[in-house]
Amino acid sequence: MRFFERHPYWSFIILILVAIFLWLIFAPWSDGVENILGRKKVFLNALFNGITLGALYFFVASGFTLIFGLMRNVNLAHGSLYLLGGYIGYEVATATEWWLLSFVVAFIVVGAFGVVLQYVVFRRMEGDDLKQTLVTIGISICLADIMLWIWGGDFYQILAPEWLSGPVELPLITAVKSSGDAVYLKYPVVRLFILVAAIVVGALMWIALNRTRIGMLVRAGVDDRDMLSATGVRIQLVFVLVFAVGAGLAGLAGVVGGTFQSLAPGEDTRFLLASLVVVIVGGMGSIPGAALGAVIIGLAEQFGSVYFPTYAVVLTFLIMVLVLAFRPQGLVASRR
Template sequence: MRNFASRHPGWSIVILLVAAALIWSIFAIWPKGLVDVIGRKKVFLNALFNGITLGGLYFLVASGFTLIFGLMRNVNLAHGSLYLLGGYIGYFVASSTGYWLLAFPVAFVLVAAVGILMQIFIFRRMEGQDLRQTLVTIGISIVMADLMLWGFGGDFYNITPPSWLSGPMETLLVTGVKRSSGDLIYLKYPVVRVVIFLASVVIGIAMWLILNRTQIGMMIRAGVDDRDMLSATGARIQLVFVGVFAFGAGLAGIAGVVGGTFQSVAPGEDIRFLLASLVVVIVGGMGSITGAALGALLIGLAEQFGSVYFPTYAVVLTFLIMVLVLAFRPQGLMGRS
């Protein structure tokens, strides 16, 4: 934390101010003037919590994408198809066995296996050829979308969480209007979304520690910067890259299960989450786990607040953030200069 503050003093101040404003908005009694401008506090906080948990989902998808695209420089535009495949696998595993948690490891393993095949038979043969990778993976995504439509149909599937995660969690808050007594109200929020968001935080911290504090993380970063030099030391760089690609694809599979629990699994979700991953990586910075987390949080909040306060321009708000980042910091908020 001290290293981050010393290297990014401006961002540290901005983060502290935003955190203080969020804490105040949650726990303080809103003055009537603020209620007149923003609206009911309950609506605002619902949009806030929905944006944060949606950001957790976007992070799970984009973290795998930033490993493959940002670190390994592999342009995998079939990443959204891996997400959708994981969602379908998770639905049928959870519905056939009755075990929601079992859907996560099964989706991770099967989608990671698809990622291994893609790395060995496609990306290894086209290293450094961005245009070929783009065109080939677009074709793969179209083929996978048609195969999934043929195999699973065009219906919407929802993955049902276990009963202990199905109910709402009540949070004690104060009313949005300042009164002498400060009436107390309760905000109900789904427990499953809170649990999944916390799990995404744990996964993000673990990924950051592996990439920045372990030997295999140093090998991955060294292999990206100078593959030939790392190979000369005797490291099996291709095996490392296959493992990274498999892990990134597996994260997309896990995100598919999460998305099917949050919302639903249906045709077209692959394109939506591919675009979301691209925006998150561009905003946060290529190859940065911290940037992916920050970008996912910003995009999730922009979508939810946009849908509540600017429903006509919700999509425009998301891409406006990307345009502003590209204009003033093209490498992304946490990308290397």
């Protein structure tokens, strides 16, 4: 509301753009619009693929924003935690055929590995960003080689259960037949399920950080660790718990990524870079910022690959450059 009061003209322009975007989604397209934007089915698929890819990026970046954005620990092994969680989820899902169990096991195992990282590495290097950067780069290289040794260079995909297989028809018109019947968009159920799961996880994280005592302790410990320790709070235990949750979310994201994409060497670097961009765009330490940044980057990648295939990667980094130039604190600044 304050933005609308301070910037009425920009608010009016944004409302017009939102109205046009909603019209493109829900209204049938004329031949003139299709000549400019192509088939509406391609547009809608790019839109939903971008949103669901943003959900995957949010799973990865939510853990990264806890560790890097909130606790100020530079963990450049976060992408390796993602890939490790994916491989563990693949093994569990293959051995037990319980897809949901793979999420639980990946979260627990990778979260436990995060506890080891916090206790062995970050506790001894608090406030030394350069040491944290160099050590976690070394850890990520070692983990990448170990995972390559164990699982090789093949591509792996985690199969979703039957109740999530196949497409579902959404009430969005993609075309109108000559007979006058409407053709509706069909989209994979598993991607929609993962999108809903990302929304639930994001809401729970926001509530935990802003409406619970543990969230208050985390934010207070980041702002003034010595003062909080003087009150008798075991701040190291709190930070270990937060780091475990952040690492566990990376492992959870690995199972998500292995379900509707694939797992292979090199994915760790890709998702580490994506997490950095999402946190920078959304705002360090902000869960809503991570969600907004993830959706923006996911949409930019998908629409870029459809309409600007040559410059799809450039579009992502152009967004990051513009945010750093005009709003360096991120689109949604953290409030602690």
